[in-house]
Amino acid sequence: MITFSRSQLVGMEFLDEETVRFHGTQEDHIYAMEVAMDVRIADGRILAIQGWMKRYTTPVCPRAVDRLQDAVGISLRDPSWMPLVMREIGRKGCEHFAEIICECGRCLDQARMSRDLAAALKADPSADLAGLAKQWTASHPERPGATLTVTAV
Amino acid sequence: MTVVFMRNKVVEVKPRADGGLDVHWRLSDDLIDLEIEMTFEVPDLEIVAAGARVRRSVFAGGIDAGEAIHRVEGVRVGPGLRKIVRGLLGGDQGSIELTEGVLECCNAVILHFTLPGIQLGEQYRDAPEAERLALSKAMIEANPRLLRSCIAFADDSPIVQALNLAREEAGR
Amino acid sequence: MIIDLHTHTSPRSPCSHIAPEALVAEAKRLGIDGLCLTEHHALWDPSELADLAGAGGIALFTANEITTDQGDILVFGYPEPVPGVIPIRELHREVAAAGGLMIAAHPLRGFKVFGIGSLQLTAQQASRRKVFQFVEGVEVLNGRLNETENGMAAQVAERLGLIGTAGSDAHDLSELGRAATVFERDIAGEAELIAELRARRFTHGSVR
Numbered sequence: 001m002i003t004f005s006r007s008q009l010v011g012m013e014f015l016d017e018e019t020v021r022f023h024g025t026q027e028d029h030i031y032a033m034e035v036a037m038d039v040r041i042a043d044g045r046i047l048a049i050q051g052w053m054k055r056y057t058t059p060v061c062p063r064a065v066d067r068l069q070d071a072v073g074i075s076l077r078d079p080s081w082m083p084l085v086m087r088e089i090g091r092k093g094c095e096h097f098a099e100i101i102c103e104c105g106r107c108l109d110q111a112r113m114s115r116d117l118a119a120a121l122k123a124d125p126s127a128d129l130a131g132l133a134k135q136w137t138a139s140h141p142e143r144p145g146a147t148l149t150v151t152a153v
Numbered sequence: 154m155t156v157v158f159m160r161n162k163v164v165e166v167k168p169r170a171d172g173g174l175d176v177h178w179r180l181s182d183d184l185i186d187l188e189i190e191m192t193f194e195v196p197d198l199e200i201v202a203a204g205a206r207v208r209r210s211v212f213a214g215g216i217d218a219g220e221a222i223h224r225v226e227g228v229r230v231g232p233g234l235r236k237i238v239r240g241l242l243g244g245d246q247g248s249i250e251l252t253e254g255v256l257e258c259c260n261a262v263i264l265h266f267t268l269p270g271i272q273l274g275e276q277y278r279d280a281p282e283a284e285r286l287a288l289s290k291a292m293i294e295a296n297p298r299l300l301r302s303c304i305a306f307a308d309d310s311p312i313v314q315a316l317n318l319a320r321e322e323a324g325r
Numbered sequence: 326m327i328i329d330l331h332t333h334t335s336p337r338s339p340c341s342h343i344a345p346e347a348l349v350a351e352a353k354r355l356g357i358d359g360l361c362l363t364e365h366h367a368l369w370d371p372s373e374l375a376d377l378a379g380a381g382g383i384a385l386f387t388a389n390e391i392t393t394d395q396g397d398i399l400v401f402g403y404p405e406p407v408p409g410v411i412p413i414r415e416l417h418r419e420v421a422a423a424g425g426l427m428i429a430a431h432p433l434r435g436f437k438v439f440g441i442g443s444l445q446l447t448a449q450q451a452s453r454r455k456v457f458q459f460v461e462g463v464e465v466l467n468g469r470l471n472e473t474e475n476g477m478a479a480q481v482a483e484r485l486g487l488i489g490t491a492g493s494d495a496h497d498l499s500e501l502g503r504a505a506t507v508f509e510r511d512i513a514g515e516a517e518l519i520a521e522l523r524a525r526r527f528t529h530g531s532v533r
Binding site for chain 3: 195196197198227228229231232233236237239240241244263266267269270271292294295296297298299301302
Binding site: 001002003004005006007008009010011012013014015023028029030057058059060061063064067090091092093094095103106107110111113114115117118129130131132133134137144145146147148149150151 | 154155156157158159160161162163164165166167168182183184185187205206207208209210211212213214215216217218219243245246247248249250251253257261264265267268271274301302303304305307310311312
């Protein structure tokens with residue numbers, strides 16, 4: 001039988017050409033919380049953030065909602081943005097809010113890529129998806145990390 | 154407004170008959186579907202087996218997750234884990250999804266062991282304040298790293314202040 | 326001579342909240358005779374250490390806390406930079422060749438909400454960990470660990486005949502001196518420090 005499980009869900013919408021809004025939810029056997037966060041695409045800066053703490057372990061935990069405002073101004077393009085979020089929001093507020101922010105942040109470039117690939121495929125349904133993905137990655141060096149290839153079974 | 158991107162992640166811990174723990178993790182989003190299976194030995198929390206499979210990806214090339222993940226076998230869940238896993242999986246040159254997936258599996262193991270303590274605390278929810286304080290005090294003494302680890306255990310938290318007050322009174 | 330063998334300062338250790346000057350001043354106030362600055366993957370230059378010590382009357386030493394695939398290791402007498410995570414076997418080979426000393430830092434540290442007690446780990450099981458095959462010593466009194474964790478480390482050191490050291494692992498001024506190594510002799514320089522550790526001419530204590 002499963003003794004612990006956690007689910008995370010991140011959805012992302014483009015408010016306009018310059019700004020994206022993340023909706024991040026995390027729910028597990030202990031905690032449940034949610035974050036909505038607006039980010040400027042050009043510099044990855046967090047412009048606004050809201051949080052909801054739904055299930056927690058101490059009566060003090062909900063105070064961490066106010067600390068979320070310290071995330072405003074942090075840039076997801078800063079090489080140390082994740083440790084910064086873990087320190088400023090995690091240690092000074094709530095680690096689980098920080099985890100959601102990090103997961104949302106890691107989706108920034110994936111969502112931009114996803115939108116561009118979808119548009120390219122809409123224009124030309126016969127286009128080679130892998131080729132488009134490779135081209136997008138090559139032309140967006142700001143996307144961090146390496147890609148993973150499909151595992152042969 | 155519709156969303157242009159969705160990511161679903163789940164991690165599950167399942168005890169094994171030999172006392173160890175199996176952890177299954179999966180990420181599925183518009184671009185990729187990645188799955189990780191890890192086995193941890195208890196009580197040492199050593200990663201004794203790790204496997205990964207990319208079931209779907211828009212990328213034709215890149216790191217073979219199934220091969221790369223073996224590098225974390227032999228690592229223990231303990232001090233320096235984030236640095237160790239990131240270092241072994243290539244740091245900035247590695248796959249963020251794979252690295253974070255491994256760390257989330259390890260974190261799920263930690264939370265598996267954390268849950269009983271939280272459940273125990275729930276039994277004291279309606280207990281007199283003195284009893285609840287005694288429980289918090291015992292928890293902090295047993296786990297000194299809790300102090301200043303989050304807002305609930307910050308210096309100005311009512312929990313910590315009440316404990317300090319109780320200590321001062323006991324000292325008088 | 327009371328030496329805190331495990332301390333961190335900012336900015337060399339990004340996780341520390343202690344300015345080097347404040348560390349030295351607080352050590353003096355607490356009556357600590359010496360400090361070993363064990364930054365994460367960063368060493369102090371001897372001339373910088375001399376400047377920091379100034380006329381403060383505190384002896385300063387430098388070592389390195391290096392993350393290996395088997396956990397954090399305090400490395401004394403190995404002045405080479407180690408920028409990232411390194412396999413312990415490789416670190417051991419290099420440090421041994423340089424005549425340096427490796428001490429397992431907080432090897433049995435637990436987690437935020439549960440410790441090794443919850444895992445029912447025994448000293449016998451812990452002694453089998455790979456890390457102990459590659460170190461000469463174990464931190465048996467770390468200021469940030471609880472009694473069970475330090476006690477288990479002490480049992481492991483005893484079982485394996487390893488040197489057992491003490492240090493606060495201070496990242497905050499309030500943590501400085503919670504654990505320290507009390508040497509029988511006065512020590513000047515890293516070579517003497519290593520020699521005294523190997524000779525086991527010390528006990529453990531606390532100045533808090």
